[in-house]
Amino acid sequence: xxNQEIMSHVDHTLLKAVADWTSVExxxxxxxxxxxxxxxxxxxFVAKVKKAFGDKPEICTVIGFPLGYNTTxxxxxxxxxxLAEGAAEIDMVVNLGDVKAGDFAAVTAExxxxxxxxxxxxxxxxxxxxxxxxxEKVALCRCVTEGGADYIKTSTGFGxxxxxxxxxxxxKANIGPGIKIKAAGGIRTKEDLVxxxxxxxxxxxASSAVTALYG
Numbered sequence: 001x002x003n004q005e006i007m008s009h010v011d012h013t014l015l016k017a018v019a020d021w022t023s024v025e026x027x028x029x030x031x032x033x034x035x036x037x038x039x040x041x042x043x044x045f046v047a048k049v050k051k052a053f054g055d056k057p058e059i060c061t062v063i064g065f066p067l068g069y070n071t072t073x074x075x076x077x078x079x080x081x082x083l084a085e086g087a088a089e090i091d092m093v094v095n096l097g098d099v100k101a102g103d104f105a106a107v108t109a110e111x112x113x114x115x116x117x118x119x120x121x122x123x124x125x126x127x128x129x130x131x132x133x134x135x136e137k138v139a140l141c142r143c144v145t146e147g148g149a150d151y152i153k154t155s156t157g158f159g160x161x162x163x164x165x166x167x168x169x170x171x172k173a174n175i176g177p178g179i180k181i182k183a184a185g186g187i188r189t190k191e192d193l194v195x196x197x198x199x200x201x202x203x204x205x206a207s208s209a210v211t212a213l214y215g
Contacts, residue, residue: 001194003213004035009197011060011089011182011205012036015157024049030210031057038089040205043082050086060089060122063114066158068093068128072110079117089122090114091153091182091205094140096131104139111147124151124182124203130161137167138174145176151203155185162186168199188212 012031014023024045031039038058041049046061063078064070070078079090092114098106115123125147127140144152152171154163162185171181183196184205190212196204206212 001197003190006190006193006197006213007035007209008037009202009204010036010193010209011038011040011184011203012057012209013040013157013184013205013207015040015042015062015065015207019045021045021048025052028053028057034210034214036209037203040089040091043078043087046082046087047085058089059087060091060124061087062126062156063090063092064095065091065093065126066156068095068126069097072113075110076113076117079114083118083121087121089124090118091124091126093126093128093156094143096128099127099132099136099140104143107140108143108147111143111149115148115150122151123149124153125149126153126156126184128156128159129154129164129167130159130185134170137170141171141174141176141179145179149179151180151182153182153184153203153205155183157185157205157207159185163196165195165199168196168201172200 014027038060040060043061064075125144163183180202182203183201187206
């Protein structure tokens, strides 16, 4: 797998609390230069990136991030604004309180509500695997499938651990047809990138892919 093919699966990511325009602009220039699938950046930068860069790179942003316990109404408002300002992909965090309470109907309903807003734009659902039991992960595969999302995503990168190949395998065994997988969190080397893509991830969220591949 060559570097260009790897980068075509990468959401080139900058979600640090101290991200500023200089670093976001550099991220976008790298994404265009190296052919990343998208840039994944804070919502506050979506409009400015769209104005500065137009249609390339594809803009992905995060909703209910990183803890997921915003109300559905707040997540919906965030999503509408992000799409109006130029985002093409939305990475939402599920409400882990609902997950721990076993209220998977509420989780599914929230995913469906945000997908309805997204329409033909991409919705990825972050389930934050590091906090979940295997049974909860399996249940969330059903929620993502029934809610009509486009992707299930492992992690925010802000939890106690990130993506694992074991979780990717679990997703593959339990998601419905047409649902894709995004791995994120702790993926820092070329070997990591290749391993997750070969395991079945259509996307990999990484902040250091360009450094790992091009130095």
